Amino acid sequence: MVARLRRSIRYAACAAAALVLAACTTGGAGAGAGGSAAPSALPKDTVVNLFQWTWQSVAAECPRLGKVGYSGVQISPPQEHVEAVGNPWWVDYQPVSYQLVSRRGDRAAFAAMVQACHAAGVKIYADAVINHMAGMDRGVGFGGSGFEHYTYPGIYQPQDFHHCGLTDGDDIRDYQSREQVQTCELVNLADLDTGSDYVRSRIAAYLNDLISLGVDGFRVDAVKHIPATDVAAIMGRLTTPVDRYYEVIDKGGEPITMGEYVGSGKVTVFSYGDQVGSAFQWGKIATLRELAGGVDGTVARVFLDNHDTQRHGGAQVLTHKQPRIYALATIFMLAWPYGEPIVMSSYEFTNPDAGPPALDDRGTTKDTVCGQDGWVCEHRWQSTEGMVGFHNVVKGTGVDRWWEDPSGNAVAFARGDRGYVVVNNATAPLAGRSFQSGMPPGTYCDVVHGALVDGRCTGPSVTVNADGWLTADVGQMDALAIHVGARSG
16 A cells, blocks of 8 residues: 555656646655755754644655655644534544544554654654634534533533633634633633643643654644643643644734743744745745744744645735745745744645545545545645755755845845755746855755756756856746755766
């Protein structure tokens, strides 16, 4: 099955190549990694969000991810969730128990996935839903657990939830009110009293169970709705101080900010994708020369889109539905030094509520075969895989030798003497232009369009002369990137 999965994914990557900046490689899994020369000594940090993938499919993907250079996988929430008509994606964010059974697999499959990914050198980051339970009056979970809105047998009773009493129905109405945001209900989701010692202990027990199975860290959902002191208290009960990054939607203008939470973890910077998407679609990408978020880059997780913003983020959010410009923006994200990147991997949808490809009426998720059943797998595009390798090699360096053309929509810059990138978001090509890269002389693979395999470039190559100059053609809406880990010969 793994061999069939790899063949299908390689075919899908070739099909996508006609739409994006990818040159199709034939070197098998991981051919887009850009070579095996000595990378930066700093740890890898690029995570791929394999949204709604089954545990078996994640396990099968990890050998390629490790070879490409991804540091880890963000997986969808593993705990038991509600069942709902139509099996929408959001059922996974309505937990009913902490047993590890979901439409993606059971506890045994989860444990096997973690082991397989660790064997490939890839970490697992579980999406943890700790702010709330389900938003239904009553129902049955995917594993058979019955529940009512504030009653989850053996776990929680009504006294374990906030009942804010501030609005009709206890729902959040005013995001300028800190009290409403952190004690009222987010669209009727039963809001846990995270100030309670019992609730903190119960949440920590769930997270520690995942840690016992080898989970390396957490993406924590809806953290803006939990006071920072409560988050820190829960994380202080972990048996191992694993990595965590918090979903804090902070675009300015609200009283709750990302900075409140960086004492106990990193944060996801939602303004980053908006800024990059706006510049690539309607502005000038040269304005991204000072690109950063509202927190220091060492505590920032950055992304162009995620499962929420794809569906409800606004026109400024770039997604796989705009493949060419999305590929360009991803190249820029992986070349730019601010924050630690999260690469999205999606499935097609027209209805924003649509769940992943399913096997049955209950919504049991299909194993992923990229290019089939709506699985997009944009993380496998050559331009993205090649830039993950670039990101790893140049990590720890700054931006040097900035260049921009008069339109402001073509830029180039060096990352120390380890890498150089040209991004042309303009409507005209850059023909025969010379750039001062500052890199050591030699012949390099353009990792946007190919890879280094057995000492040779599978795509175009670029020659840097003794003075650090290169001359290249870069087409309209195209890019070029070279690094010292992908030097041929």
